[in-house]
Amino acid sequence: MTNEDLKRKADYLRLEAVRMVYEGKDGHPGPALSIADIVTTLYFDEMNIDAKNPNWDDRDRFVLSKGHACPILYATLNDKGYFGEKLEHFSLRALGSMFQGHPVMKKTPGVDITSGSLGNGIAIASGMAIAGKRSKKPYRVFVVVGDGELQEGIVWEGVNIAAANKLDNLFVFVDKNNWQSGGTVEGILGSNNVSERFHSFGWYVQEIDGHDIAQIRDAITQAKKQKGKPNVIVCSDIKGKGVDYMENNNAWHKGVPTDEQYRSAIEQLGGRK
Amino acid sequence: MSSFSGTREAFTAAMMELRRKDDKVLFVSADSLKAMRATAFSDEFPESYVEVGIAEQAGVAVSAGLATCGMIPFIGTYAGFLTMRACEQMRTFVAYPNLNVKFVGINAGLIGGEREGVTHQFYEDLGILSSIPNFTIFTPADSAQMYWAIKEAYAIDGPVYIRAGSGREVDVYDKETPFSLDGFRILKEFGKKYVVFASGFILDRVLAAADALHRKGIHIKVVDVNILYGKHPDKLADLIKEADHVFTVEDHNINGGLGSYICHIASELCPKHVDRIGLHSFAESGPAKELADAYGFSVEEICKRIEKYEEL
Numbered sequence: 001m002t003n004e005d006l007k008r009k010a011d012y013l014r015l016e017a018v019r020m021v022y023e024g025k026d027g028h029p030g031p032a033l034s035i036a037d038i039v040t041t042l043y044f045d046e047m048n049i050d051a052k053n054p055n056w057d058d059r060d061r062f063v064l065s066k067g068h069a070c071p072i073l074y075a076t077l078n079d080k081g082y083f084g085e086k087l088e089h090f091s092l093r094a095l096g097s098m099f100q101g102h103p104v105m106k107k108t109p110g111v112d113i114t115s116g117s118l119g120n121g122i123a124i125a126s127g128m129a130i131a132g133k134r135s136k137k138p139y140r141v142f143v144v145v146g147d148g149e150l151q152e153g154i155v156w157e158g159v160n161i162a163a164a165n166k167l168d169n170l171f172v173f174v175d176k177n178n179w180q181s182g183g184t185v186e187g188i189l190g191s192n193n194v195s196e197r198f199h200s201f202g203w204y205v206q207e208i209d210g211h212d213i214a215q216i217r218d219a220i221t222q223a224k225k226q227k228g229k230p231n232v233i234v235c236s237d238i239k240g241k242g243v244d245y246m247e248n249n250n251a252w253h254k255g256v257p258t259d260e261q262y263r264s265a266i267e268q269l270g271g272r273k
Numbered sequence: 274m275s276s277f278s279g280t281r282e283a284f285t286a287a288m289m290e291l292r293r294k295d296d297k298v299l300f301v302s303a304d305s306l307k308a309m310r311a312t313a314f315s316d317e318f319p320e321s322y323v324e325v326g327i328a329e330q331a332g333v334a335v336s337a338g339l340a341t342c343g344m345i346p347f348i349g350t351y352a353g354f355l356t357m358r359a360c361e362q363m364r365t366f367v368a369y370p371n372l373n374v375k376f377v378g379i380n381a382g383l384i385g386g387e388r389e390g391v392t393h394q395f396y397e398d399l400g401i402l403s404s405i406p407n408f409t410i411f412t413p414a415d416s417a418q419m420y421w422a423i424k425e426a427y428a429i430d431g432p433v434y435i436r437a438g439s440g441r442e443v444d445v446y447d448k449e450t451p452f453s454l455d456g457f458r459i460l461k462e463f464g465k466k467y468v469v470f471a472s473g474f475i476l477d478r479v480l481a482a483a484d485a486l487h488r489k490g491i492h493i494k495v496v497d498v499n500i501l502y503g504k505h506p507d508k509l510a511d512l513i514k515e516a517d518h519v520f521t522v523e524d525h526n527i528n529g530g531l532g533s534y535i536c537h538i539a540s541e542l543c544p545k546h547v548d549r550i551g552l553h554s555f556a557e558s559g560p561a562k563e564l565a566d567a568y569g570f571s572v573e574e575i576c577k578r579i580e581k582y583e584e585l
Contacts, residue, residue, distance in 0.1 A: 127336060
């Protein structure tokens, strides 16, 4: 797919995520839109996966550490064909639905690990990457982590372990949109110097615009050339990216669009296809 | 079966044998290689040893990640650093997805933690885990039982917690006696009037009490409960039904462990008064034997608790 194709796909998946929240009347649209370009590039350009065989041993793994952003993951898995025929409706967060409020590995095909309790993704992904190294399998492990959740101590336990184990099969994307549930990351707890912190642990660090598909692809290409170090790609992102009233408006960390707002989102994201 | 002495050494002996047969077996250490007496394992199988440093939460998270990829990680370190510090990781990332991770918690009970003091004595672990679905909870009574417990834990596809000590355990079992998958084993059957359920490294004291009481003409039955919340509460209920008086003895807080388990069975299946012997408070530093005596686990104290009922 070309960069333009991926961009269009990301916007389509954004709209699916917004629709899912609109129909389900609950969920986190802002965080989902923030990571749409990263997730799209991974699933449609980079990851070695087979939707018909979601438990394939040698597949690349994906860990959504910021599990509340799951509407974009559910939309992606649906589009990739993980649920057989494409689903028209998701029943997000409804009783009996396979689309839980946060990702659950044994309920949703294609979800590689249960997540949603913040901070745990890098450590879990390190375990997956160590398993790959020890069993000499070629798969890689991709993680999306929020900048707010970097306040959790276990993040840095995982970062330390990954560096010590030289996990160059581990690729972490930090969704640096500078927002967390209660406010800005700086406002809640001081500095948001993500790159310096990862660098000091011995990671290979890149900084990009997380909404620029070309930059995402280039950064992955560059990261794959590195040996002996885990990789972090720090992405400058806009929470709610793609829908003007959601962009940089933390009210959309969790929120449900009105009918009118939903129609506006459809228009802004290229319409229903 | 190799020779060993102590539950940690038994753990390593069993792990070496498992790893020789299955290269998916890993030992995950939170700087606990020495504490677990597992250096022989890492020496022979360096590729099956994963070190996470002093970071139990990440250690459990790493273990969860390993298990999603088909590995069989055994993470072993101090019982409370697993069940308390990494409780959420044990619940959300192992128990909830029902992943195949084994936990070995050492220094359990005041006999396990003894001179280290309260920070390293763990008598809440069983209570914490008993409220988390999908956990199988093993409480082997000595080193030989520990060896078999590790083998049985491997055979289960899902999370297992195995309670271990720190070398102060007294061996009571024959080396060849398997770890009962019924979840209990009757070790003394002098009579039916009194049944005493015990679990863990307190068992030698309960057996000594049974002998002492027997000499005085009080005849009790001693049952080792080696799996908490196991699959056969009905069989334990049958033992409760047969007795006039029911006791539990555990090196754990009286809430949440064996005492709670037996009360739960007694109240639901065969209503009967249960007298629980266990801990009611935090303890303190001290040599294991003196500490156990001081906190209500002396043979004399156990005898007294039972003899009281002769007067009723």
